[in-house]
Amino acid sequence: MYKLKVLVVDDHPMVLEGMQAMLSQIDFVLVTGLARNAYEAMELLKADMPDVVITDINMPEISGIELATKIKKEYPVIKIIAMSTFNERSYISQMIAQGASGYLLKSASKEEIEEALQTASSNKLYMSLSLELSRKEQQDITNRPTLTSREKEILILIAEGYTNPQIAEQLFVSPYTVDSHRKNLLTKFAVNNTAGLIKLAVKYGMV
Numbered sequence: 001m002y003k004l005k006v007l008v009v010d011d012h013p014m015v016l017e018g019m020q021a022m023l024s025q026i027d028f029v030l031v032t033g034l035a036r037n038a039y040e041a042m043e044l045l046k047a048d049m050p051d052v053v054i055t056d057i058n059m060p061e062i063s064g065i066e067l068a069t070k071i072k073k074e075y076p077v078i079k080i081i082a083m084s085t086f087n088e089r090s091y092i093s094q095m096i097a098q099g100a101s102g103y104l105l106k107s108a109s110k111e112e113i114e115e116a117l118q119t120a121s122s123n124k125l126y127m128s129l130s131l132e133l134s135r136k137e138q139q140d141i142t143n144r145p146t147l148t149s150r151e152k153e154i155l156i157l158i159a160e161g162y163t164n165p166q167i168a169e170q171l172f173v174s175p176y177t178v179d180s181h182r183k184n185l186l187t188k189f190a191v192n193n194t195a196g197l198i199k200l201a202v203k204y205g206m207v
Contacts, residue, residue, distance in 0.1 A: 001027075001028065002028075003028060003029060003030035004028050004029050004030065004051050004052060004117060004121060005030050005032045005048070005049070005050040005051045005052070006023060006029055006030065006031055006032065006050055006051065006052045006053075006054060006117070007031075007032050007033045007034075007035065007041065007044055007045060007050040007052070007053045007054070008020065008023070008031065008033075008034050008035070008053075008054045008055075009034075009035045009036075009037070009038070009040075009041040009053060009054070009055040009056060009059070009064070009067065010035075010036070010055070010056040010059070010083070011036050011037060011056065011059045011060060012056075013036070015056070015106060016034045016036070019034075019054065019113075020034060022110045022113055023113065025110055026110065026113070026114050026117070029117065032044070032048045032050045033045075033047075033048065033050070037059060037060070037061060037062065038059065038061070038062035038063075038064075038066065038067040038070070039061075039062070041053065041055070041067060042067075042070070042071075045071070045075070045078075049075065049078070050078065051078065051079060051121065052078070052079045052080070052081060052101075052117060052120060052121070053067075053071060053078055053079070053080050053081070054080075054081045054083055054104070054113075055067055055068065055080065055081070055082060055083060056083050056084065056106075057082050057083065057084040057091045057095060058084060058085075058091070064082060064083075064084075064091075064095065065091065065094050065095055065098055068080045068082070068095060068098040068099060068100055069098045069099075072098060072099040072149060073149050076099075076149065079101040079102075079120040079121065080095075080098075080099060080100045080101060080102075080120075081100065081101060081102040081103070081104055081116055081117070081120055081126070082095040082100045082102065082103045082104070083103075083104045083105070083106055083108075084103075084105065084106065085105065085106055092127075093144065093204055093205040094205045096125070096144060097144060097204060097205055097206045099146075101119075101120035101123075101124075101125060101126065102116045102119060102120045102125060102126030102127065103126070103127050103128055104116050104126075104128050105128045108128060112128065116128075144204045144206075145188035145189055146188075147185075147188065147206075150171075150181060151181055151184065151185055151188075152206070153171060154167055154171070154178060154181045154182065154185065155185055155197075155201055155206060155207060156207055157170065157171075158182065158185075158194060158197065158198065159198050159201060159202075159207040164178045164179055164182065165178075182194075185197055189201070
């Protein structure tokens with residue numbers, strides 16, 4: 001049976017030990033490494049590329065959000081599941097915006113971790129049942145469009161006020177390519193103009 005390769009990232013040794021103990025009880029999982037920070041995570045990831053990275057959000061130096069951005073840019077096929085304590089719910093939207101496939105509380109049970117891994121592996125979004133998100137929060141997360149790394153770059157530059165020719169020059173692509181991405185962004189956000197695009201991108205924590 002194929003084993004799902006999982007890398008766990010957390011700056012607390014006790015959390016790493018606890019996650020390893022629970023993951024070792026899931027028969028379809030193989031833990032490929034335990035990292036205490038983003039630097040260790042990237043080294044382990046290069047040595048043995050996992051299918052899923054479960055990462056803490058609130059880490060010193062490089063946060064889980066920044067790590068997720070880097071992983072998704074360099075290894076877009078890797079699934080990322082964010083992990084945090086209950087009072088860090090404000091980070092959910094940022095992690096999802098960076099391409100995370102799920103969100104778990106550190107108090108999650110083995111069964112919940114197992115479900116999160118299966119859901120993420122099926123290209124679906126997993127949200128911890130313990131979060132008790134408000135209807136508006138759930139709707140915001142559901143409505144948030146999924147962007148490619150290039151679309152994210154262009155969205156940020158649009159928000160900073162760059163024109164299509166300026167973006168094209170900065171990214172070494174043609175203005176036609178930028179215009180095509182801009183139209184795709186308007187479609188994905190279901191808006192008619194740049195002002196509406198930036199307004200929603202800010203609301204979703206994407207710029």
